[in-house]
Amino acid sequence: MKTLFRSAMYTILGVLVMAFGSLVAPQDAGAWEPRKPVDFVIMAGKGGGADKMARLMQTIIEKHKLSTKPFIPINKPGGSGAESLIHLKNASGVNKDHTVMVTLNSFYTTPLRQPGLGVDISTFTPVGRMAEDTFLLWVHKDSGITNVDQFVKAAKAKGNNWIMAGTGKGQEDQLLTSFLNAAYGLNMKYVPFKGGGRVAKELAGKHADSTVNNPSEQLGFYQAGTTRPIAAFTPDRMELFPDAPTFQELGQKGIPVYFMQRSVVGAPGMSKGAQKYYQKVFSKVYKTSEWQDYMKKKSLRGAFLTGKKLKKYWAVEKDIHQKMLKDIGEI
Amino acid sequence: MEILSLLGNGFLVAFQPLNLALVILGCALGLFIGAMPGLGSVNGVAILLPMTFIVPPTGAIIFLAAIYYGAMYGGAISSIMLGIPGASTAVATTFDGRPLALQGLADRALITAAAASFIGGTISIVLFTGFAPPLAAVALAFGSAEEFALMILAFATFVGLGGDDIPKTLFSIFIGLVLSAVGLDIISGQPRLIFGDIPGFYHGINFLVLAIGIYGIGEILWTIESSGGDVNVSQATLTFRRLIEGFRGMKETIKGTLMGSFLGYFVGILPAAGATPGSLMAYGVAKTMSKDPDSFGKGNIEGVAAPEAANNAASTGSMLPMLTLGIPGSPTTAILLGGMVIWGLEPGPLLFVEHAEFVWGLIASLYIANLFSVLLNISFIPLFIWVLKLPFTILAPIIFILCVIGGYAPTQDLHDVWLMFIFGVVGYLMRKLDYPMAPAVLAIVLGPLAEPAMRQSLIISNGSPMIFFERPIAGSIMVVAIVLLLLPLFKVIKGALSKPASGSQA
Known part of the structure; x- marks a missing residue:
């Protein structure tokens, strides 16, 4: 209880400090401290x-x-x-x-x-x-896609209506999307959202066809079996996703390790x-x-x-x- | 039956002495944080997050959730008493809560706010307990097109907000939308409306700056003018009888409270929305449903009940996508989500199975937090009434200082304080010219949600607006919204046809 009470007091103190801005305390000589x-x-x-x-x-x-x-x-x-x-x-x-x-x-x-x-x-x-x-290429499990070949075939069939969700314009996700488009002759459409968590949800809710999320963003859905990684942008396979080959392994030279x-x-x-x-x-x-x-x-x-x-x-x-x-x- | 036994286990967790103490402490802190202008639940939870490492994860989230909950109650207090929204979620409470307080009915407003919060909270927790997984599916089904349709619906409910003066309401909405467009654009990454190169505009205009300016600073100016320098004292009183009467009066507002509870909960579970849009929408719907819509904004008790029920319901609702999808339903739950990562819990569909004790302990603690918050809140009402009885000469400087702190705290940028003063003066002038201000506040809240949703949808559909009508959920919401939007137009046409001789003097 005592620690609790103390942390409560610190809390109130913290709130006051936040509210009243910086009452600057005189600085001691010696090493720099905030x-x-x-x-x-x-x-x-x-x-x-x-x-x-x-x-x-x-x-x-x-x-x-x-x-x-x-x-x-x-x-x-x-x-x-x-x-x-x-x-x-x-x-x-x-x-x-x-x-x-x-x-x-x-x-x-x-x-x-x-x-x-x-x-x-x-x-x-x-x-x-x-x-x-790290980055991986993700699809929804209901798409039935399990490997890159199937992905390329499905994305080609849909052309410009294949939606790749990502975070922001000109960012990592769009770079990777462009590389995938160039390397496999695809024409995927890139739609920017605010934040990787939101991007992951767009895929899980089937509002997007694929994403290039980081593992931490898709982990919850992956563990529940909703989404599936089909390839990794790493130099070698990841421990966490042993079934996802790397693009290097697939011999795809057009896609860099990223x-x-x-x-x-x-x-x-x-x-x-x-x-x-x-x-x-x-x-x-x-x-x-x-x-x-x-x-x-x-x-x-x-x-x-x-x-x-x-x-x-x-x-x-x-x-x-x-x-x-x-x-x-x-x- | 399985749910009941899980919930029973949850209560066993929540009633452990440490957890119970954390709930009570959290509610009390939350009440204080919510009542302080500018220190909403977002800041409160963010500041206290690192403190939680001293207790186990379940205790930690129970503590933070209790703060979140208490803040929803606390936000109403300064909205009603001082006319400054204590937290972004309590802006809608200001619209009618402040006029009620000025009429000497602060006790009624505070009691109604507490009781409506309790009802909204209870309904939402029961819904949470019973239907978490199917509702998570609803949240997933909402893409950008659906989100945009919902925003249009929210605007539609508000067109009726400015009384019968629709052009002035639209003007107010558009001012709000323009202000919401200031800052860096998410889709293209380009800065917009930054007035040359003023860095303070890069982060956009925080809507609390607008709300505190209009309602806090504007209120002070208004009171100074209307009192003409007299030292007037609000005739707020509180007796036991008035307290009981206040509770009896809840009957009149039960319709609005129930509507607010369900609407708030539903909006809360949608990712990215949260309690602020939820409470604003509940206010708009309450007004549309009311038999006496003109009294809204002038002190209608339903205008307090509906948004207060909604913001509590939404705060519970927004925990649902956080726990089941790992997507925060509100800014506060975004921080709670960060907390879960720190405690080593992976949010997602499996959390309910793998960490049942954590999830159900949290749910059970929400029941307890709800009860404690309402008890704490009601027991403090006499104190609040006493504060209101202070002469305006003392109250005004206090309100002024709270406004400045409230304007500074969210972004910690002095630029926003100046902006707040400008909004205060402009808001005061607009009020003199009889422009409704609530629609502008709504627009600046919903604008940043509606705009990217619309543009994402249009990118997906290659620019065809049919995307908002072809998808079943988006389409049906859109149709309702359009009907609501056209309703006042019909009224105008009907009015014009019935008395064509009166001409156009408006």
């Missing part, structure tokens, strides 16, 4: 893969007391993440050191597609790559002290058993990257995405 709650921006909608992951990170931070100030998640999914990028770019004053963002591949594609935003991702502060998420980064990035111009602080927090998050369990359960992969290595990774990925977007005529 002086107010940290804005934890999520570059995607509520309920999607990025969102669930961000909330897991937030909880791990609280549970292991990795930060002296709480991380407050804010979803800014607008315009394929453009809203978040602008928010980070415009962070000024004390916010520069108190704004971090959970990001995905729209981190590369959105600024490439919208030069007008004036976002240069190389100015953003690297904090940590937490994982790489991952989704799950990274944390700080506002441009973040101070060295703050940068170090967040890198430490998230490297600790990565090592917790909760994070490792989550990675295993949702078929995530990839080591923790930070600092220069992460910047280099971004530079490489950005070039790859630039080429992909050019290939499909998006830029």
Whole structure:
């Protein structure tokens, strides 16, 4: 009961802090520490893969007391993440050191597609790559499709009326759709929805014919037998879905191995002290058993990257995405 | 029978001392969070989510669900007393709750809100208990075309909202729609209506900013003008007899309450909708059904009962797609869903089988949370009445500060506070010119849901609007909506034909 009461008091305190904004406390000398709650921006909608992951990170931070100030998640999914990028770019004053963002591949594609935003991702502060998420091609089990050949045949028959649901325009899902269209001579129609969770539901409700969801988004329906993965965009078969071959295995050279980064990035111009602080927090998050369990359960992969290595990774990925977007005529 | 035994087991879980304590604590916190403008259940649940790691998952979701529930009750309090919607879900309660309070009937409004919430909550939990799986199938059957049809139906119910002045109602709806289009477009990713390059507009206009501006700031301006500087005291009183009378008075509103409960629950189970559209739609339908629609917006008790029943019913309803489909039915359940991931529970059709204790413990705790919330709420009513008796000179600065906090809290952007002031002044002027404001609020809530649904449907159909009529569910909803939309038009034509001599002075 005592813990309960205490947590209730903290809660009320937390609410007050939220409501009255930042009453800045004087800062002690020594290592940098946040002086107010940290804005934890999520570059995607509520309920999607990025969102669930961000909330897991937030909880791990609280549970292991990795930060002296709480991380407050804010979803800014607008315009394929453009809203978040602008928010980070415009962070000024004390916010520069108190704004971090959970990001995905729209981190590369959105600024490439919208030069007008004036976002240069190389100015953003690297904090940590937490994982790489995987993609599979999904169909409804009632379609009777069990392999890629049947998929291609069915999609060809329906032509432009075959609906591929995905998240946002010019994002990962649309890239993969374009690759599938090009490699197999299909003409699938891409329809954007808000968030991967919603996309998964569109397939389960048969409002779409196929999706390229991440495992975590389809897992519930997959376990219930509603939806079925027929191929993976990974280099080798996934433990979780042993029956789904990879496109590499099928000898389809036109479809690249493709991952989704799950990274944390700080506002441009973040101070060295703050940068170090967040890198430490998230490297600790990565090592917790909760994070490792989550990675295993949702078929995530990839080591923790930070600092220069992460910047280099971004530079490489950005070039790859630039080429992909050019290939499909998006830029 | 199987359901009853499962529910019985659920109650055993919910009655464990820790869980019971969490329910009560959650209801009390929720009541407070809901009553604070700007701190809706979304913020409350989000802030408290990480706190839940100290208890087992079942206790954690019971706690968060109790907060969600308590907030639905709490939202009505500041809507009625101060005229500021305590939470987005309680906006519709402001329309008639505030006028009632100004007429000295705050006690009646508060009691009705509590009782209607209780009835709405109870009906929805019983529906949840009995029919979760078939209703999940309904939620799945709703694609973007169906969603758009439902939104049109919601607008249709509201065309009657502005009294007989249909042009002014339409004007108000269109203003709301334009405001809802501000920000980054989901489908194309391009910014719209950002007035050059003002970053504050990128996230769109949060509708609470509009609602608090119009109803909070606008109300202060209005009261200052109408009181002419007099220090007036609201003549709110509460005696035991009035309390009993308040409950007796529920009979008049039972139709609206029942309608609100079922409608709210149904809207709640649809993904992406949630309690705010549910309560607004219930308000519109209550008005359409009423024998005296003109009294709505001026202090009709049914205008409090219907949305309050609906928002509680919808909050239960929106847990259904969360648990069975892993799709949140409202912003708050989106965060609860995140919680389930953290606790290692996979939402989906199998959750009811594999984690029966968790699911049924939650359902049973909803019964308890509902009961405790109503008891807490009613026992606090005398305190609320006492606050209302404060002179306006003291109340006005408090309302003003709460408005500023409420405008700032959801997005934490000062830009929104300025916007709120502008809306307050414009809202006050529009009110002087007799424009109805409720339709604008409805439009800014439903616009962001209706627009992508329409465009997704049209992409699917290659631009043919027939998609809204060819699909059985969408088609039937659409037909009802069109009939409702044309109803006032018939009235106008009939009116014009019967007295052609009176000319057009309107």
